[in-house]
Amino acid sequence: MSSSESTPIRIFSARACAAPLEEAAALYEKRTGLHVDISVCARHCADQQAERADEKAGRHDFMVEIAEYGIHDLAISGAEYLLDDGEVRGIVLPGQRRVIAYRRAALIVPKGNPAKIKSVADLAKPGVRVGISVIDCLKGVWEDVSARAGLTGEIGRNITFHATGCVAIVEAAAEGLVDAAFGWSAFSHMAEGRIDIVDLPDRYCIYRATGIGMLSFTKQPDIAREFMDFLTTPDARSSYKRYGWVLPEQLRD
Numbered sequence: 001m002s003s004s005e006s007t008p009i010r011i012f013s014a015r016a017c018a019a020p021l022e023e024a025a026a027l028y029e030k031r032t033g034l035h036v037d038i039s040v041c042a043r044h045c046a047d048q049q050a051e052r053a054d055e056k057a058g059r060h061d062f063m064v065e066i067a068e069y070g071i072h073d074l075a076i077s078g079a080e081y082l083l084d085d086g087e088v089r090g091i092v093l094p095g096q097r098r099v100i101a102y103r104r105a106a107l108i109v110p111k112g113n114p115a116k117i118k119s120v121a122d123l124a125k126p127g128v129r130v131g132i133s134v135i136d137c138l139k140g141v142w143e144d145v146s147a148r149a150g151l152t153g154e155i156g157r158n159i160t161f162h163a164t165g166c167v168a169i170v171e172a173a174a175e176g177l178v179d180a181a182f183g184w185s186a187f188s189h190m191a192e193g194r195i196d197i198v199d200l201p202d203r204y205c206i207y208r209a210t211g212i213g214m215l216s217f218t219k220q221p222d223i224a225r226e227f228m229d230f231l232t233t234p235d236a237r238s239s240y241k242r243y244g245w246v247l248p249e250q251l252r253d
Contacts, residue, residue, distance in 0.1 A: 011073065013040055013076040014136065014137065015165075016137070016167070020243040023239040024235075024239040063086045077211060087213075105183075105200055108198075110173055111195055111196055117180040121149065124155050130179070131163055133183075142156075142159070143156075145205070170183065185197055185244055
């Protein structure tokens with residue numbers, strides 16, 4: 001069967017992970033002639049609006065949408081725990097995962113940083129409006145960072161916006177609905193010109209991996225595995241580095 005007649009590799013990607021994936025997939029297609037069909041998360045968390053979470057926010061998560069489609073070979077998430085959840089639910093195949101790169105925690109602020117947020121400690125000051133995401137790759141990140149500074153309670157009291165994912169929390173900062181939000185330094189290309197990034201010192205910073213996992217729905221595991229392996233090559237990882245991801249070797253002693 002020629003490459004033009006072969007079944008495309010179907011990948012489901014989290015919205016904020018799509019840009020470097022698209023660049024790397026184009027390189028793979030050029031080299032192999034195999035088409036990569038990328039579906040991007042399309043539920044409410046991907047809407048270009050600062051959506052507040054409600055009691056329904058956690059009921060339709062990343063893995064639920066993948067299962068509803070039931071057609072993809074691979075999935076890319078912004079945190080390994082999401083792939084863990086997928087394994088438990090029988091959506092992600094055990095032992096069929098690769099780590100591509102990492103994202104570094106940072107604070108997202110409206111353009112110009114009107115509240116003059118410069119540190120984690122600033123988030124504990126009276127009257128500061130803090131935003132967090134309660135689902136997907138940023139779930140729990142605020143606690144992990146705040147605990148390193150010993151300010152979990154103080155910052156927790158200042159949380160005024162609970163967002164439904166990456167896009168919603170970026171929009172909340174861009175629209176000035178919060179003074180600062182917990183996010184990733186790699187968000188700098190999102191809402192470009194409408195947000196600034198405040199980097200965190202190493203002692204307060206955490207990282208989470210962007211990983212790819214093979215799905216139980218795949219009918220072409222060998223080809224899917226080849227693409228997973230490709231995403232761990234220097235050429236593919238360079239796409240992620242250009243978008244602000246941190247490569248594994250950069251974190252190793």
